[in-house]
Amino acid sequence: MNVSPKQLTQAPIVLEPNRVWRFYDGGKMIDRFKGLANPKDSLFPEEWVGSCVQATNPGEHFKKGEGLAIIGSGVSEPVSLKSLIEQFPEEMLGPRHVKTHGANPAMLVKLLDAAIRLIIHAHPTKEFARTHLNDCFGKTEAWFVLETRPEVADPYVLIAFKDEVSCPRYKDMMLKNDIDEMMRVMHRVPVKAGDVVYVKAGVPHAIGEGIFMVELQEPSDYSIILEQMCPAYTFRQEECYLGLDPDTTLSVIDHRVYTPDEVRQELVIKSKVIRKDGESAEVQLLGYDTTECFAGHRLDVKTSFSDTTDGRGSILIVLDGEGKLVHNRGEIPLKRGVELFVPAAVGTHEFLAPKGLTVFKCLPAQA
Ligand SMILES: [Zn+2]
Incomplete structure (x- = not known):
């Protein structure tokens, strides 16, 4: 049954798969998560969920429209989530x-x-983006580790400087492509399923091999490339510095030296239960007490659990289990891998799952 665009905004919206080309290999775990036949790695290692951001892949890899989430079910013609939001911003995102x-x-x-x-x-900060990129969003991000590959013995991420590194010295490492030294001056933090890492804009970072995660970010695709050669691609200078003068762009890199304790306290985030109903619970994995840029919650549904949009849009990813989402206009079957945009106008809705269901809930920047 096809509904009008306005009616679309009154119920949770099922999103189509939306893989994006990147310059590195991966994606097998996403294939598996989605239940696809023959999971394999490729240069489509990311799925952008409910995205209204254009992917800015370098050079000939730029493809107009890549990255934009598409709504395909309940409509006669596929439509982008971005265009629906632009048509009905208040219904989709809430007036505030x-x-x-x-x-x-x-x-x-x-x-x-x-x-x-x-x-x-x-990634650039908001202030940098405002001054140099004519944008109000930088790219603070956070990593929510879902799984690590069993064949990787010591999954890790690299984040922040652990040593004093002057700007000229860092530039020198970059020019020489001295990767060992670039890695050595950073914290190497072991990670496992369930860990949450907060990556403030400006802080240098890299994800280690074999990590499957939900990544929550400010809505932009700005990266400052510090390590300029990788197996699938060697970056041209103009692709590394957001199209700006290198010194200007490198000035946004956060050279603060973190102690291991500071990394554990400020960058590795502890979750807390914020709501319970019977055996079901909403767990805040990373909240607005860490950053105003976004929040990530997990809904652990045992039998049933109701939720409300609270006047804002949200994005849901079903992580595990099966059940259904009952809303004012009907119901949607849920299983691992299903992705939804829930418009602000939906209000109260209920998850029913006799066998249990785990849902990742992404909330936007604070309003
Ligand atoms: Zn990043």
């Missing part, structure tokens, strides 16, 4: 959100599965 952020969901959600260690990079 629109007043603060405009017709922008103010978050970017990805499933990311890296087969190899990713290159060391960093």
Whole structure:
């Protein structure tokens, strides 16, 4: 049954698969998570969930429209989530959100599965984006580890400097492509399923090989490439510095030296239960007490659990189990891998799952 665009905004929206080309190998775990036949790694290691962000892949790899989430079910013609939000911002995102952020969901959600260690990079802050990129979003991000590959014995991420590194010295390492030294001056943090890492804009970082995660970010695709050669691609200079003068761009890199304790306390985030109903619970994995940029919660549904949109749009990813989502206009079957955008206008809705269900809930920047 096809509904009008306006009616679409009154019920949770099922999103189509949305894999994005990147310059590194991975994605087998996403294939498996989605129940696809013959899971394999490829240069489509990310799924952008409910995205209104254009992917800015370098050079000939740029493809207009890549990254934008598509709505395919319940409509006669596929339509982008972005265009629906632009048509009905208040129904989709809520009036308060629109007043603060405009017709922008103010978050970017990805499933990311890296087969190899990713290159060391960093992202601009909001202030930098405002001054130099004519954008109100930088790219603070957070990693929610879902699984690590069994064949990887010591899954890890690299984050922040552990040593004093002057700007000239760091530039020198970059020019010489001295990867060992670039890795040595960073914290190597072991990670496992369930861990949450907060990556403030400006902080240098890299994901180690074999990590499958939900990545929650400010809605942009700006990366400052610090390690400029990787197996699938060697970056041209103009692709590394956001199209700006290198020194200007490198000035946003956060050279603060973190102690191991500071990493554990400030960058590795502890979860807490924020709501319970019988055996069901909503767990805050990372909340607005860490950053105003987004929040990530997990809904652990045992039998039934109700939730409300609280006047803002959200993105859901079913992590495990099966059941259904009952809302004012009907119901949607849920199983591992299903992705939804829940418009603000939906209000109260209920998860029913006699056998249990785990749902990742992404909330946008605070309004
Ligand atoms: Zn990053």
